[in-house]
Amino acid sequence: MQGDCETSMVKADGCIEFKNVDLSIDGKLLIDNASCQIFHQGKTLIIGANGAGKSLFLRLIAGLLIPSSGEISLDHFTPLKNDRYCFSLVFQKPVLLRRSTFENITYVLRHSGVDKSAIDDLVIGALKAARLEHRAQTPAHNLSGGEQQRLALARALVTAPCVLLLDEPTASLDPASTSIVEDMMSKAEADGMKVILVTHDIKQAKRIADDIIFIHEGKILAHSGAKEFFKNPGSPQAQAYLDGKVFIDE
Ligand SMILES: Nc1ncnc2c1ncn2[C@@H]1O[C@H](COP(=O)(O)OP(=O)(O)O)[C@@H](O)[C@H]1O
Numbered sequence: 001m002q003g004d005c006e007t008s009m010v011k012a013d014g015c016i017e018f019k020n021v022d023l024s025i026d027g028k029l030l031i032d033n034a035s036c037q038i039f040h041q042g043k044t045l046i047i048g049a050n051g052a053g054k055s056l057f058l059r060l061i062a063g064l065l066i067p068s069s070g071e072i073s074l075d076h077f078t079p080l081k082n083d084r085y086c087f088s089l090v091f092q093k094p095v096l097l098r099r100s101t102f103e104n105i106t107y108v109l110r111h112s113g114v115d116k117s118a119i120d121d122l123v124i125g126a127l128k129a130a131r132l133e134h135r136a137q138t139p140a141h142n143l144s145g146g147e148q149q150r151l152a153l154a155r156a157l158v159t160a161p162c163v164l165l166l167d168e169p170t171a172s173l174d175p176a177s178t179s180i181v182e183d184m185m186s187k188a189e190a191d192g193m194k195v196i197l198v199t200h201d202i203k204q205a206k207r208i209a210d211d212i213i214f215i216h217e218g219k220i221l222a223h224s225g226a227k228e229f230f231k232n233p234g235s236p237q238a239q240a241y242l243d244g245k246v247f248i249d250e
């Protein structure tokens, strides 16, 4: 037990560590004394009610927000390839360029130092994995919602980040696209990427999580293996969340 973070796991090589992290914006404490260790293996899922602080937590990991106090360290996380990025972020609403599906992916590769001669093959592979090869020349904004999200994920993966951060990527997708996205995440994990995913979908969490971080009102109330968490969520707040109830602090 460390701070508010209860973890049953053993520290291993490759770890994102939060030590007593606070984040305040405009004088409001939004992340409150967060301490935890996220290991490089497996899929870590972040769950909690709307406004709990999940997206802020993800942005802190990515370095897009700086803690007001405390420390975040990344031990032994190095890009899989020297010329690639460390983090890729995918949001619930895909942010795409006004270009073709194919060009959305070539664009990031051209700006990530990949050898020019390798780009076309990498793009074709990425489109195949996202089941979008037949849409290569379609303007990205003409794709369906599910196809746009698969493209956003394919574009994030093609840079081979060491950590893939996903903020409710399947929240508005149909089951077929959700299944393709989950397959892409599993493949990313098998390729050595760390996957950290925010979701509201408890069934999805049960399906794919290795470990769960539960956040309530800016505090990490639990961090444990998924099976253990669903058997014993460890707090009335987490139990209420799993039961689909609003927790009322009496
Ligand atoms: N830039 C900001 N300025 C002020 N408050 C913010 C900002 N971003 C998020 N918040 C607040 O912080 C809390 C947590 O936000 P967020 O991490 O987006 O929640 P969620 O768990 O739904 O992803 C919410 O109350 C939200 O209104």
Ligand SMILES: [Mg+2]
Residues within 6 Å of the ligand: 054, 055, 056, 167
């Ligand atoms: Mg959010």
